[in-house]
Amino acid sequence: MRGLIELAFTLGDRKLMEKAEKWVKAVLRNRRDDGYLGTYREGNDFFDDYNAWGNSCGMNALLDYYDATGDKEVLDAVHGCMLWFCDNWKGDRKTRYAGITITECMMRCYAETGDERMIDFCRDYYEFLARPENDLFDQSIGSMLSPELHYNSNHGSALGNHLDNPAMLYSCTGDEKLLAASENTWKKAKSKVVGPHGGITCESEYLAPLGPIVESEYCSFTFAAKSLENLGMITGNGVYFDDLEKLVFNAAEGARKKDERAIAYLSSPNQIRAAIDSSYAANTHQVYAPCVPVACCPVTSVRILPEFTRNIAFLDGERLYLASFAPCSINTGGLRLDIDTDYPFDETVIIRASGEGAVRLVFRIPEWCDSPSLLQNGEEIIPRRDGSGNSSTEITISAGETLKLILPMKVSVTRLNDSDRSSLYPVTISRGPLVYSLGLPECWQGWAGLPATPLPEGWQWFNVEPVIPASGLDVYDDMGMRSRLISWNPALDEEISPDDIRVVRQKTEGYPWEHPPVKLELNGYKAPYSYPPYPTRTLEPYTENGYAYISAPMPLTLVPYGCTALRITCFPRARHADTLRFKEK
Known part of the structure; x- marks a missing residue:
């Protein structure tokens, strides 16, 4: 429901808002006399771990509804x-x-009520986790401050979800630790378990070393x-954005x-199949479905895009901080800012x-951008990136004015540090x-799937298989020919540089995640x-x-990772000396 509420009020969709209101009213009718509000009933264990976990999901949804409506009853x-x-839940x-x-709900509630009992509970919880026998998942403050991060020490999604909690408590208490x-x-985490696609890596949902085929769970x-938005x-600090x-x-x-009717429970940077049996870890991991076997x-x-949209900009005192870039409208007082851009495909933001009035504007300058430029009403301003990744030059924009921000995007070539797994250092x-990835030709095969409850009409699961070119040979010779056809x-030259890669822009129609306006060409x-x-099941490339x-x-043409379901993102390295044989010819 949190995703529904955020989506409804982000879009201003009346039908969705009515649906959200109906759910909220139904939930409030279930309040117990002692204040408990949740899904557990008499006969359930109210001290079960998932009572708090599930309750936090519901209470955060209610708080989102309160943020949108100001409904004091909520x-x-x-x-x-x-x-x-x-x-x-006090004490042990x-x-x-x-x-x-x-504790996330506690701190959000404290911010609205000023009830110190919420903060006392949060402090008490971290004191509980500080005892060695209780720090089973390295979630204590001591473990988080430690320079060490251990594989399998925690659920990947749990790390992502808990990441910002101490920082939120800092914002309530001022305790810099x-x-x-x-x-x-x-x-x-960035050095050990955040993959080249930006996701937290896991195996069977627990933290795992980096590699081309290591999976990431969608909820993570x-x-x-x-957590990054809150940090x-x-x-x-713009680096978090x-x-x-x-x-x-x-x-x-x-x-x-791309029609938003299915997701992959788990996915990976290199993936030649996304099917019921494609994951090396377990069946159902990579199949596309509207309701995978985990809740x-x-x-x-449903939450991730509304939350991203809601955090494009925020007020810091009298300043408007533009944290991300997307086509949107921002209202602040009597002033309206309309942002026109094809970012992240294009580098220009208008x-x-x-309306009326003016606002002081600070915008993020991404770490990958070396030479941003800014035009205010046609007059050039040279923005500087400060130590926090933001423009050090404040701009005041008034009604009737136009800003043109250009964030030049350079091609970057890196090697994945997979030294804790295979030490192949792919490109x-x-x-x-x-x-950017090499997208594979995809065949989406719909089927009934294995849902816990029947799906509505028109909904199904999907196996995504690569299209294999026909050789015209008999079944045995065809197998030998495939390595030449697929x-x-x-592989890429181990010494490939950004100068070897061409940026190709093209006019496209429709959804850009299906028809990307930018591609990369390289040899x-x-x-x-x-x-x-x-x-077969997903395997690392042999070397x-x-x-x-x-x-x-x-010759290769790469497209944005987000445009693909099947892809090669981490390319095996070819010896430079071997590539010279072909270059000399």
């Missing part, structure tokens, strides 16, 4: 429920895993995005069916002011906030033996002593 109901937890009557998520805990956790995208707002855009535009968009991913997938390519066995090499010749065997040049 706030009072949430406040009463939080006091129930303060009373009944707490859980060690997901129960800590209830709490802020340091959140910032340090993300810093070490939403939870980590929420960015609390600290003012850089990381947010990378996650939303790549990992999250690359696991959604969290489908419902949280801001037109209308990845990005431009601005977008990661498109997903490329690669055929690595015929890097994958089995028939579709010989860390390098791909190559047989011929192979």
